[in-house]
Amino acid sequence: MPTGKVDEIFDLLVVGGGVNGCGIARDAAGRGLSVLLCEMGDLAQATSSASTKLFHGGLRYLEHFEFRLVREALIEREVLWRNMPHISWPMRFVLPHHSGLRPFWLIWLGLFLYDHLGGRRRTLPGTAILDLRRDAAGRDLSPVYRRGFEYSDCWVDDARLVVLNARDAADRGADIRTRTRLERAWREDGVWRAELRDLGAGGMSTVRARAIVNAAGPWAAEVCANRLPATVGDPPTLRLVRGSHIVARRLFEHDRCYVLQNADGRIVFAIPYERDFTLIGTTDRDHSGEISDAHCTAEERDYLLSVVAGYFRKPLDASAIVHSFAGVRPLFDPGEGAASAASRDYTLTLDADAAAPTLTVLGGKITTYRRLAEAAMRRLRRRFPEMGPDWTGHAPLPGGDGPVDGKPAGVAALRAAYGFLSPDWADRLWRTYGTLAAQVLGDADCAADLGEDFGGGLTAREAEWLVSREWARTAEDILWRRTKIGLHLGDRQVDRLAQWLQTRA
Ligand SMILES: Cc1cc2nc3c(=O)[nH]c(=O)nc-3n(C[C@H](O)[C@H](O)[C@H](O)COP(=O)(O)OP(=O)(O)OC[C@H]3O[C@@H](n4cnc5c(N)ncnc54)[C@H](O)[C@@H]3O)c2cc1C
Structure with a gap:
């Protein structure tokens, strides 16, 4: 049996660090719930970094009469853009x-x-x-x-959308654990006990939670079938x-x-x-x-x-x-x-146990993740009647607190403050960090102050930010999800970054 401290009881254990899991974790944390999110790999490692990267209604879905979904997504496009005009x-x-x-x-x-x-x-x-x-x-x-x-x-940059939701959730008190897999959970004394395996450092811990959200995306049925007790009901057909x-x-x-x-x-x-x-x-x-x-x-x-x-x-x-x-x-x-022709709409299934419920998320789109999170909170309100109201519709993601057309001025201000930045470099930093770009660069007076240059504009200082603020652990996390600099690097440069990460660890 695993060992570990089990004193704290979280309100919510969210399984899955894709757009839906991170969106729900952020929404719940902002309403005052205590949240633990476990992701078995890297944030957005699965479907949420492999989308076509559109906030769209989905013109094609009109042919399948998915009017509810298309309407919700169409309205949502401008809400999302307003809250993250950098990404x-x-x-x-x-x-x-x-x-x-x-x-x-x-x-x-x-x-x-x-x-x-x-x-x-x-x-x-x-x-x-x-x-x-x-x-x-x-x-x-x-x-x-x-x-x-x-x-x-x-x-939208889908992978950054996910990590910025996780960052904002953590800033509001959520505990985000990557490389951490839910092994199994069971109900005991009216709460959930869950075993989490640390796939990075190794070892197992046990945590307690008042409710579980299964946001494991394509693995949602597997999580129901193998990791939650049979009382949760038949695994869904995905x-x-x-x-x-x-x-x-x-x-x-x-x-x-x-x-x-x-x-x-x-x-x-x-x-x-x-x-x-x-x-x-x-x-x-x-x-x-x-x-x-x-x-x-x-x-x-x-x-x-x-x-x-x-x-x-x-x-x-x-x-x-x-x-x-x-x-x-x-x-x-x-x-x-x-x-x-299969429907792109989502469903939320709440199991019957009011004391320690499980909410399973199925389907959904990047575009509807915020509305899905609100709907998830509505389903959980009976268990957490004291939680706060909807709030994410007018809350920018980290770095997104500028005007929607603020990029030209933002890039110009960056270049004025950091004279060594080329236009393309400043542009990429703005598209990645928005109003936080200056915090990434800090007090640098020249490019050399940013430490080793790994290529493609990636420096040690930026990599350090991604490790310490955005849960990046491997070269792949940095080059293909936190950024897309992987498109510009050769094998030797990738190896050098991997080496640097190892030394740093
Ligand atoms: C090709 C493609 C194109 C798309 N294009 C668009 C688009 O342009 N616009 C749009 O709006 N939508 C699009 N979508 C849909 C959108 O990408 C998905 O609906 C969305 O990413 C699903 O997110 P998720 O969080 O549910 O799943 P995921 O992102 O897959 O996240 C689930 C996470 O759960 C983790 N997990 C699983 N089991 C466990 C466990 N036991 N313990 C801990 N963690 C676990 C996984 O590692 C995974 O990271 C597209 C989808 C695809 C495939």
């Missing part, structure tokens, strides 16, 4: 059209709905029709695309649908994004990514096998390349691909239709 921003989406695809009038109608379903848009511009023979967005496309549409959604992306060297020069309709009825996005690249995705494939082994298969890569080939003048071949990743959508829809 998210609006984008215009160009949807080229030709007669072999969905009829023009149908898309027009869909976009009209998309513009109005969420009520009054405050800042995002509405739909426009484009003449692709004249518009710059048509220049890179095959000449068969003469007309198109342009509409608005927002972009449909695991893999989505893969490829990252290629930049396909086009402008800052708009393309929405490419494919003959199979699916759509694929081609999005400007990290200045020098284009992010292309995604696929929808039922996933079997280990969830953590999900990767972009050769078949998925070829599928994405073939969709791009149908649109762009310049051919794109596999040699232009610099990176790929895959995530597994945890969809609660058990239907047997096409994976792309």
Whole structure:
């Protein structure tokens, strides 16, 4: 049996450090609950860093009549952007059209709905029709695309969204434990006792909690089946649908994004990514096998390349691909239709034990994580009647406390204070840390004051911040989730960073 102090009783034990777990932990901590979050790997290591990175209503879901979800997500886009203008921003989406695809009038109608379903848009511009023979967005496309549409959604750095929720939760008192797996939990004397395994340092600890939130994403059914007692009820049926992306060297020069309709009825996005690249995705494939082994298969890569080939003048071949990743959508829809048609909405299931309840989260989108957290708190109110009201709608994430259009002034102020920063370097720091960027750089007078330069603009001082403030432990945490500097480094530079982390530890 494990040993460990079990004196403290947390109000909430949250299992899973993806966007939903961290969003719930933050919301609960801000309402005055004591929260412990355990994540078996790194924050956002699973689905929440492998998304298409859009705060969007999901134009396509209108075809599946998911009006509730689309409406909630459409309204939410501007709320989220306002609260994190450093890591998210609006984008215009160009949807080229030709007669072999969905009829023009149908898309027009869909976009009209998309513009109005969420009520009054405050800042995002509405739909426009484009003449692709004249518009710059048509220049890179095959000449068969003469007309198109342009509409608005927002972009977000998904992995940073997760870590900033965790940071804010911790600043409000939550205990965030990464590399810590829930082994099993059972009810004893009206509370939960849970065994947590420290997968980093080794060892096991036992904690107590008044309620458990199972936010284990694609593992939610496994957590119910193997780690919680049978009294919690039958494990839910989850449909695991893999989505893969490829990252290629930049396909086009402008800052708009393309929405490419494919003959199979699916759509694929081609999005400007990290200045020098284009992010292309995604696929929808039922996933079997280990969830953590999900990767972009050769078949998925070829599928994405073939969709791009149908649109762009310049051919794109596999040699232009610099990176790929895959995530597994945890969809609660058990239907047997096409994976792309499975519902993207979420459900929250509360088990019957009022003294020590369990709330299981299934499904959901990055875009709806904050609303999902509010809904989770509503379900738990009976157990915690004293907790505070909804608060996250007007609360910026760390570094997001500037105006939505504050980036040019923020970057200029950074460059004025730190004369050694190049425009690209200052821009990246702002997109990563927002108003906290100056705290990361501290009292540096010159680049050398920031310590070792690992490449791609990453210095020892920034790495130190990520370790001490953002739970980064490995080179992968730093290069692929806290930042995307991995796109710019070679193997030797990665090894050097790993060495530095080891020495530091
Ligand atoms: C390809 C793809 C594209 C997408 N694009 C978008 C998009 O553009 N916009 C959008 O809004 N949504 C998008 N989504 C949906 C969105 O990414 C997911 O709904 C969301 O990330 C799910 O978050 P989560 O927290 O539920 O799960 P996860 O992020 O998977 O987190 C669950 C966590 O639980 C941990 N865990 C599991 N078991 C245990 C245990 N026993 N102990 C401790 N920890 C445990 C895991 O390690 C994992 O980190 C996309 C999804 C995919 C797959």
